[in-house]
């Protein structure tokens with residue numbers, strides 16, 4: 385599609401894979417996130433994602449999406465980032481994320497949110 389239409393398959397520096405199904409005319413999208421890593425010892429399963437991107441002409445759009453790790457861990461991640469398309473047409477997503485795990489009590493709330501960053505390249 386157009387530069388930085390997020391539709392398709394992406395892989396990040398951890399080896400996680402993201403499949404964005406389709407981006408509608410408002411920039412909303414959904415898909416599936418296949419994380420390569422997890423802090424839980426339950427088997428990892430693909431998890432749903434929903435997000436929204438800008439549809440800028442210059443192909444350097446900003447976006448955000450939420451992953452609900454509903455099946456294997458009671459936690460949620462939000463990613464925010466920007467797509468950059470290199471002069472040779474390849475696209476890279478630079479993202480920051482917040483990962484919130486469910487904790488048992490308020491006294492543990494302080495340690496419940498991790499942050500980090502990932503870059504994604506298109507794999508198909």
Ligand SMILES: O=C(CCCC[C@@H]1SC[C@@H]2NC(=O)N[C@@H]21)Nc1ccc([N+](=O)[O-])cc1
Nearest residue numbers: 400419421422423424453457459461481485
């Ligand atoms: O492990 C999880 C769910 C999977 C999180 C994957 C993260 S999302 C940001 C980063 N980018 C990726 O591609 N993958 C990682 N949830 C979780 C976290 C902590 C705890 N905990 O008990 O500490 C339990 C479950």
